[in-house]
Amino acid sequence: MTTLDRVKELCKSRGITVKRLEEKLEIPNNTIYQWKRIAPSLDKIQKVADFFNVSVDYILGRTDQKSLPEDNAVHTFAAHHDGEEWTEEELEEIEEFKRFVAMRREARKNKGD
Numbered sequence: 001m002t003t004l005d006r007v008k009e010l011c012k013s014r015g016i017t018v019k020r021l022e023e024k025l026e027i028p029n030n031t032i033y034q035w036k037r038i039a040p041s042l043d044k045i046q047k048v049a050d051f052f053n054v055s056v057d058y059i060l061g062r063t064d065q066k067s068l069p070e071d072n073a074v075h076t077f078a079a080h081h082d083g084e085e086w087t088e089e090e091l092e093e094i095e096e097f098k099r100f101v102a103m104r105r106e107a108r109k110n111k112g113d
Helices: 003-016 018-025 042-052 073-079 086-112
Strands: none
Touching: 003 018, 003 042, 018 042, 042 086
16 A cells, blocks of 8 residues: 555545645645655655654555554543543544644654753
């Protein structure tokens, strides 16, 4: 399975189009479709992996394991709030916050902090 195939599969599982993914991640139109013939840049692969909460290795086809070890963190977080019901929209907001925190952590790591 190619990188493009994996991204298309992930988009399908989320009910979004590749075009919508590009819009959400602020990636130029048709960039992801070009990955069929041109190697993607690491920054774009990382954005896609973070969006879907999968490893870069999964996107690149180096492993078939989608889940990251922290994949269940949102549901674990929600389970610790007994009596609270979480909507799918709220869970997605929590996922977005997780991605934000992970990106900040990575940025600090790259700066050497």
